[in-house]
Amino acid sequence: MLNAIDKKLLAEVADLHNIPQGAFNIRKNGEGVDRHTTANINIVTKKDKPGIDVIIKPGTKGESVHIPVILSQGMDDLVYNTFEIGENADVLIVAGCGIHNPGSQKAQHDGIHEFFLRKGAKMKYVEKHYGEGDGSGARILNPKTIIEVEDGGVAELEMVQIKGVDRALRETEVKLHKNSRLIVTERLLTYLDQDAESNITVNLLGDDASAQIISRSVAQNNSKQLFHLKLRGYAKCRGHIQCDSIIMDNAQVSSVPEISAFHSDAQLIHEAAIGKIASEQLIKLMSLGLTEKEAEEKILQGFLK
C-alpha cells in the first residue's frame, strides 16, 4: 500500500522507514490507510468531521503514537485530531506532514491538533514538515495546535520545518495550569520565495506554571518569516522567549514580541535577535580549511540543530 515516494515522505516527517512500532495512524491523500492501536492507546475515527481521536489511558508509560500525513498529489486536506492524555501518562507523539506535489495544482494540508494533558501527564510532541516534488503546484501547510496542560503536566513541543514548504501559517495556543510546564523548540529554514508565519500564544494561568520558547530560524533568498510570540501571565509564573534568526540574501524576517502580565508575581522575558552570520565565525572556520560556502553550511547546520 505504501510506495517508494510514500516511504520517503514518511522517513522525512516521522523518521520512519517502515510501519512503526506502537500506535499509529497513517493518512494518505485525505484517507486513512493504516492504523494500529495498543492496549493503552486507542485511535477512533471522528464521526462528525474528518480526523481521529487518540485516547491514551492514565499511567501509560514509554509508549509512542505516530500520526503522519502524506500528500502525493495536488489536493486540499483538512483534518481535526484530538488527543486525550490520561493522568500521569508519559508519551511521545510524532506528527508530521510530507507533501510530494508532482503537478501544477496546489497541495494543502490544514491540520488542527488539540491536546488535553490531564494531571501530571507528560508529552513530547514532535511535528515535522517536509515538501518535495518537481511540479509548479504550491505546497501549503497550515497547522493549528491547541494544548491545555492540567496541574503538574509537562508538554514539550518540537516543531521543525526545513525548506520544501512554500507557505506555512502555524498557530499554536497553549493554556498552562498550576505547576505545569511548557517547552517549545522551533526550527525553521525558508528559501526561494517561501513564506512562513508562526504565531504562538501561551497563557500561564496557574501558580508556578512555566514556559520556555526557543525559536531559531534561517531565512534565505527571497523568503519571508514572521513571528508573533506571546506570553500572558495571569499568576505567579515564569516565562522566557528566545527568538534568534539568521537572515541572508534578500530575505525578510519580522519578530514581534509580546509579553503581558496580569499578576505582580509574573516574570516574563523576551529576547529576540536578527542578524547575518557573524563574520568571525566564517573566518574561524575558513582558517581551519573550510571554503566560505562550507563554513556557512556548518554554521547553519549547528544553529538549526
Place this chain on the structure above:
Amino acid sequence: MLEMIDVGVVLEGDDGKAEILRNINLKLMNKKFYVMTGPNGGGKSSIAKTIMGIYQPVSGQILLDGVDITHKEIYERARIGIGYAFQQPARFKGVTVRELLSLAAGQDRKVNYCDLLYDVGLCAQDYLDREVNSSFSGGEVKRIEIATILARNLKVAVFDEPEAGIDLWSFQRLTETFGTLNEKYDTTIIVISHQERILNLADEVIMVSNGTITEITSREKILGEISELDSACRCWQDCKGGRADAECNR
C-alpha cells in the same frame, strides 16, 4: 620557512583608508619559536592576520617554503599548513567542542581529544559534548581556540595573546605545550605576547610598533630592557592614590 617581503597592508575604515602595516620583512624558520611583542595597536595582530590571509597585502610578497602565497585565500592557506589562534575567538551556537576539534584536525587525522584538551588544561569528559556558545567563559573559549590549533599538523602556527584569561596552573602547562609543539611537527611558532614567561621561550623576539617591525632581537636583550624599565620606576611607592594631577616621572 615563511617569508614576508616588503609587505604593506591598507584597510578601508570608517574614516577612509588607513595604512596599518608597512615594509614588513620577516624570515621565519622551521622549528623555531618567535615571540612578537610591542605596544597595543602597533600591528602585531595585523601581521598575524596577514599571514593567515584575513588581511590582503597591497604591496610585497608572502612566501611559504619558496611558494608565493600572497594572493591565496584563507582556506587555501589553512590547507597548506598555516594556522591562527584568534585573540578573541568566535563562539558557535550548536557546534560542540568535539565537532570543532574534528573540523580543525581534518577528515584524515584521528584526534586524541583527551590529550588535546589536557594540553590546554581542560577535561575531555566535561567539555567534548558542550556547545562552544556563550555559556563558556572567556578563558574556556580561549583554551578551546588553542586546542583547535594544536589539533592540526601545521607548518606555521600563530597564537594571538594565548595567555589572556588563562590561570597560572594552565599557563605552566601551556608553555610546556609550546615547547614540545615545534619539536613534534617542525612547526614555526609565532606567539604574540607581553608575558615574560613566554618571552623566555623565544628563539627570537620581534618588536612591532607603529605598523612596522622595529627590531628583531634576542630574548636576553628584551628581558634585560624590561627589567630595567621595571626597576626604573618606583613612583608607585610614593603614590597615595586619588590625585587627579598625579604624574609619573619615569
